[in-house]
Amino acid sequence: MTTHLRVVAAGPSSTVQDRGRFGYQRYGVSVAGAADPLLHAAANALVGNPADAGVVEFTMMGDTLTVEGGPVRLAVAGDAPLFVDDQPVSSWTSLRLRDGETLRIGALRDGVRGCWAVEGGMALDPVLGSVATHSRSRLGGLHGGALKAGDRIPLRLAAAVDRGESTLDPSLLPPRGEVIRVVLGPQDDAFTPAGIAAFLGGEYSVSHEADRMGYRLTGPVIEHARGFNITSDGIPLGAVQVPGTGQPIVLLADRQTTGGYPKIACVIGPDVAALAQKKPGDRFRFRAVTVAEAQAIHAQHRAVMDGLPGLLRAAGGFALYDSERLLGFNLIGGAITGWE
Template sequence: MTGFVIEQPGILTTLQDAGRFGAGRYGLTQGGAADSFAYQVADLLLQQQPSCQLEITLGGLQLQVLQPMVIAVTGAELPLWCNEKPLGWWRSHQLKAGQRLRFGMARSGVRSYLAVAGGIHLPKVLGSHSTVLREAIGGIDGKAIKAGQFLPVKARQLPYCLALPKTSWPDYAAPLTLRLVPGFQAELFSAAQWQQLTEQSLTVSQAADRMGYRLQAERPLEMDAVSLWSEGTVYGAVQCPPDGYPIVLLNDRQTLGGYPKPGAVVALDAARLSQRRAGQVLQFSRLDPAKLAAVRQQLQHDWQQLRLELYCC
């Protein structure tokens, strides 16, 4: 088994998979790829089950390939070169031993994904490769990728490369609507608060990372003093602290929280949020829980359609 060597780790590169589930009782969060859509498409382009991938934040990664392999790259739009020859995005590529892969800095979006046919082979921790830096778990010693590290790959060759049409690429610069499903604390928020929450425009603040995104607004919510017990948090939960600026909890969130929560954002929208930068505009819309089944059906339909759109390149 061989693989590739990290020459430059970039701003922040971590190993991620679909996530670590069932470990919340130990105080460990789920982790996993922040943009689940881009992550899943990378494996789809390689015709394989969910694998261990590199999540590249903002860019700067450079690595050397030690054996022929097939890769797929998705996510944030950034320049990509193989031996200084530009490569395309949202598609797979055949690489040769000795070639050097270099990622520039993202022009749109935040996180990119590099998957390898056959997968990166490292030991799992509690059933997952996902790196959570705060908990120092997963990946390699629970830390971000470093220069000089060797990543083993059990390479699998493919007879052709696949690509996703540009018409199906996500637009990470577009305004985003987050569908908010009311939760059991929804009644703690008045009709006026719900109206303000769902009608005003918000922007992503500088306090935005894999743990959660704090949102800013021209007028913060006026929060009543409410004493709540800390309780388990879920992916996409929206917390409203006393300052009135909502926080959307993401993959590396804390497992317990006590701020009032009007509800949780649909998972696909939370994944889209992870690709937004400080200053980008978004809005909440209230989604009736009775419509969730229709949302799931539409998502399944969209995935089937996306599979049909892939083409050989």
């Protein structure tokens, strides 16, 4: 029998994501992929998956899942309360669930996106080389959109290995500050010096028009030098477009492939994820860095992601021990001594 996870209740926007669908933007196909690649990689590391395996990314509120078959090993990367059959368990720690057990992922205490991964991965057919969901085009994932109650997610492993569990201390991950770093361009010459000064000197907040495609921001108006239309060109991850309102839009994972507003800057890769964790009303500032500085920051961030398996530790408590090891211990000797 194929092992499944049955979705009892789905978060408001839970989608299957991996690193994304690369090489097809020229055909109008968006990249998609995890909005926070560090959490994506951390969830996979906790269950022993390759870093690029598909996970489920949830927004604000997580999912409720019941194991059908199994056992199944899962892990949640993100600061959310977790419950197995109403008993509290820890996030950032792998969990081995038996047939019929239910995991409930509550609301995130910090940030707006979390990820959960299952050992061995989900048995989904890639579309153009990726299982990432792009909901606007109904591409990838389980059925081209967000999870919903009643979905059954097929798993590649019939049964998780009976072994010790792993945990990751999130304080070891790079901190996310209130400054979002950018490289100016490619059309920074389409803005006045006053416009660029406003962009770099002011404080912006995330508006309520914010999703995986992009964040519309509210803050100082950015002045154009010669209108706000350009010949449409490619949209990279983190591009900061400025339409006629003078209010910037930062394009994220589900961004369109081309656009006709001038781009004053691009958010550097690690800070795109930091921005994607901000909720409407959160405030921050932009700071310009050079291309060389951005490359150095990216290299450091990549080294952290590649080194995630080395940051794992054995989970404490009984999650560390299987039944064979427990039977090898003298579990009552201390109690007898205490009665003497």
